[in-house]
Amino acid sequence: MPSALVPVPVVVEPAPAKLNLALHVTGRRDDGYHLLDSLVVFAWAGDEIQLRPGPLSLHLDGPFAPALTDEDNLCLRAARLAGGQADITLIKNLPVASGIGGGSADAAAVLRGLARMGHALPADPQRLGADVPVCLASRPARMRGIGEWVEPLADFPPLHLVLVNPGIAIPTPQVFAALAWRDNAPLPPLPDFTRADALPDWLAATRNDLQAPALTIAPVIADVLAALTAQGAWLARMSGSGATCFGIFADARAADIAAAALLRHGWWAVTTELAPPPAPL
Ligand SMILES: C[C@@](CO)(OP(=O)(O)O)[C@H](O)COP(=O)(O)OP(=O)(O)OC[C@H]1O[C@@H](n2ccc(N)nc2=O)[C@H](O)[C@@H]1O
Numbered sequence: 001m002p003s004a005l006v007p008v009p010v011v012v013e014p015a016p017a018k019l020n021l022a023l024h025v026t027g028r029r030d031d032g033y034h035l036l037d038s039l040v041v042f043a044w045a046g047d048e049i050q051l052r053p054g055p056l057s058l059h060l061d062g063p064f065a066p067a068l069t070d071e072d073n074l075c076l077r078a079a080r081l082a083g084g085q086a087d088i089t090l091i092k093n094l095p096v097a098s099g100i101g102g103g104s105a106d107a108a109a110v111l112r113g114l115a116r117m118g119h120a121l122p123a124d125p126q127r128l129g130a131d132v133p134v135c136l137a138s139r140p141a142r143m144r145g146i147g148e149w150v151e152p153l154a155d156f157p158p159l160h161l162v163l164v165n166p167g168i169a170i171p172t173p174q175v176f177a178a179l180a181w182r183d184n185a186p187l188p189p190l191p192d193f194t195r196a197d198a199l200p201d202w203l204a205a206t207r208n209d210l211q212a213p214a215l216t217i218a219p220v221i222a223d224v225l226a227a228l229t230a231q232g233a234w235l236a237r238m239s240g241s242g243a244t245c246f247g248i249f250a251d252a253r254a255a256d257i258a259a260a261a262l263l264r265h266g267w268w269a270v271t272t273e274l275a276p277p278p279a280p281l
């Protein structure tokens with residue numbers, strides 16, 4: 001007689017892409033890390049983490065899995081920091097080293113997933129990366145310090161986004177090292193973003209200070225930004241240390257048309273919207 005199949009419980013945790021809608025570099029600490037003031041949001045487009053009971057192990061799947069190795073993977077480092085055991089599958093949908101926090105979002109998703117399996121969150125998630133605290137929250141937030149101060153925002157308007165990566169991985173330290181000026185003003189005061197035009201007006205008064213140094217390393221970023229603008233984005237800007245750029249469009253149809261055109265350049269391009277916050281832990 002065949003033995004009864006016992007379903008293995010799976011915890012599925014999304015790892016949404018992190019987007020720095022604005023990023024001002026406001027100083028540098030003695031240890032070389034930079035002080036940031038950034039408005040961060042999270043998009044549906046992202047990786048996926050699956051956790052099954054078992055000894056610690058990692059399986060890589062998805063279109064960008066070949067760009068990664070298992071040993072130094074942030075998923076395993078996150079599980080070790082939390083003292084958790086799990087058989088982890090990472091579906092890698094996001095380009096690697098591309099300014100949208102893929103590794104940090106994966107690490108944060110592993111920590112959230114392990115918490116759902118009964119493990120405590122580590123007290124110091126930023127040891128995994130400066131972006132991990134904001135990725136743990138995974139909701140619109142202002143991020144300061146080197147990333148350890150995260151203030152979630154109460155309300156945020158929906159956005160129709162296109163993410164574009166020209167296929168160049170840029171190491172984050174190289175971009176910070178190429179900064180010409182490190183002592184910029186903080187972000188302007190945050191308005192009530194639900195007010196009509198508050199977000200476009202506010203974004204127009206902000207920048208990504210890492211965009212200029214990234215352009216010196218990967219000039220193709222200028223082509224990506226120009227293509228997003230030509231497709232009708234009301235804002236085209238690089239995220240984090242690049243090279244992924246985002247365009248904000250008036251509606252989903254305009255974003256879809258733009259993404260189709262950008263794919264014809266041979267670039268990675270997806271339409272997406274803001275992700276809902278993770279289920280409470
Ligand atoms: C620049 C940002 C903006 O959100 O995003 P990404 O481009 O990585 O997505 C982040 O601050 C990146 O965070 P994360 O990728 O976790 O950085 P870490 O692994 O801690 O640091 C990688 C390296 O970047 C530099 N670094 C990072 C963060 C920071 N506030 N100052 C820095 O100077 C340091 O040289 C550090 O050695």
Ligand SMILES: Nc1ncnc2c1ncn2[C@@H]1O[C@H](COP(=O)(O)OP(=O)(O)O)[C@@H](O)[C@H]1O
Pocket residue numbers: 068072073074075090095096097098099100101102103104106107170172240241242
């Ligand atoms: N799960 C992971 N996903 C992406 N990158 C990872 C992961 N684990 C380790 N890394 C390493 O972390 C570095 C930063 O990758 P990533 O977080 O995608 O970039 P960024 O911080 O620019 O958004 C890469 O060099 C990559 O090799």
